[in-house]
Amino acid sequence: MKFNNKITILSIIIVLFTIILQISEGITVTNLNNQKDIEFTMYHNEDHSKSCKILFKPKLIPHSTNSITSIDSINFKKAIQIRCKNSLTKESRSLYQKSCDLFKTTVVSDKDPNNLSFSSLPKGNLNDSSLQYEFLKINLDSNNMNIIASNYQLKKSSPVTGDDKDQLFVVIEFSEDILKLVYEEPKVEKEKEKEKEKEENQSFIGKYWFYLLPLFLIILVNMAAPPAQTAAQVNAASQGAGSRK
Numbered sequence: 351m352k353f354n355n356k357i358t359i360l361s362i363i364i365v366l367f368t369i370i371l372q373i374s375e376g377i378t379v380t381n382l383n384n385q386k387d388i389e390f391t392m393y394h395n396e397d398h399s400k401s402c403k404i405l406f407k408p409k410l411i412p413h414s415t416n417s418i419t420s421i422d423s424i425n426f427k428k429a430i431q432i433r434c435k436n437s438l439t440k441e442s443r444s445l446y447q448k449s450c451d452l453f454k455t456t457v458v459s460d461k462d463p464n465n466l467s468f469s470s471l472p473k474g475n476l477n478d479s480s481l482q483y484e485f486l487k488i489n490l491d492s493n494n495m496n497i498i499a500s501n502y503q504l505k506k507s508s509p510v511t512g513d514d515k516d517q518l519f520v521v522i523e524f525s526e527d528i529l530k531l532v533y534e535e536p537k538v539e540k541e542k543e544k545e546k547e548k549e550e551n552q553s554f555i556g557k558y559w560f561y562l563l564p565l566f567l568i569i570l571v572n573m574a575a576p577p578a579q580t581a582a583q584v585n586a587a588s589q590g591a592g593s594r595k
Contacts, residue, residue, distance in 0.1 A: 403432070411426060
């Protein structure tokens with residue numbers, strides 16, 4: 351029991367830390383309508399055989415001049431299409447519970463296959479038959495549509511009704527990654543300084559080129575010409591010629 355409590359506290363800390371690292375950032379529907387389709391794959395405990403495919407089609411979001419911070423699979427059925435292979439049956443619950451201490455869920459997109467997002471639940475949740483509805487939240491970077499974080503939950507009630515009641519419920523939120531901003535801002539400032547310095551150097555050369563060119567030519571001629579003989583060397587050479595006579 352104590353171990354499960356520790357896992358629950360750890361999961362809560364991870365979720366809170368994820369929230370802290372994000373800024374809710376609205377994105378215009380027009381911008382979304384210009385994005386390409388993204389396919390997300392969700393699977394549990396490295397079991398790819400029972401994966402869920404979530405196809406996000408931003409072009410099918412009804413056109414609007416407003417900005418939005420999230421969409422879900424209820425109000426935007428055409429834009430979020432879900433295909434699951436018996437993601438969490440009674441048999442799979444029993445199998446996942448025996449496999450490890452945590453029930454881990456992985457989400458990855460075809461846009462960035464190397465960027466895996468993880469979330470976890472205590473495996474004891476799989477024993478609770480009242481927790482039968484699956485919820486998945488995916489946080490996307492509003493600038494590039496890459497995954498920032500994901501959070502998979504099991505809940506007692508479902509907002510989905512009718513034929514879709516047993517289906518996975520998906521929410522896609524648009525956020526901005528604070529860590530990315532912190533790391534990129536100094537980099538951008540440094541690049542701006544380098545660019546400014548480069549422009550200053552170019553402007554200096556462009557402004558004084560007619561002074562620098564003759565100086566450069568003089569130096570070049572002096573380097574190519576043979577070294578001048580001193581008076582002592584001339585006298586020595588004339589004496590040597592006289593003695594040979």
